[in-house]
Amino acid sequence: MAEDIKKESRGSPEEEIRELEMKLEEKKRELREGGASLPEEKELFRGVLREHGEEQEEEIRRLVEVALTKGIREAVKIAQAESPYILDELHDHLVDDYYDKLVALRMIQEF
Numbered sequence: 001m002a003e004d005i006k007k008e009s010r011g012s013p014e015e016e017i018r019e020l021e022m023k024l025e026e027k028k029r030e031l032r033e034g035g036a037s038l039p040e041e042k043e044l045f046r047g048v049l050r051e052h053g054e055e056q057e058e059e060i061r062r063l064v065e066v067a068l069t070k071g072i073r074e075a076v077k078i079a080q081a082e083s084p085y086i087l088d089e090l091h092d093h094l095v096d097d098y099y100d101k102l103v104a105l106r107m108i109q110e111f
Helices: 013-033 041-070 072-082 084-104
Strands: none
Touching: 013 041, 041 072, 041 084, 072 084
């Protein structure tokens, strides 16, 4: 499962910006090929950025599942290989989601 989660590391902010630029160009090409008129670039970028964020949220949800099935250390190891953002988001979700799941599974008691 860890192999399914591990994607190409975004590494630096510059690499993530390049990834977003490529997604923006891809979206423009798709719209042109489909015969649709291009919206304002800022609006188009907003949509690309929203999709990018959703991809990262899905990745975070999978990492929380890794934490539940293989342990927190394994999830953190994968997140560290991704980016500081993913690691920070994983931490936030573990504090909330992991705790809630442990309570729901009756592995710990809520105070």
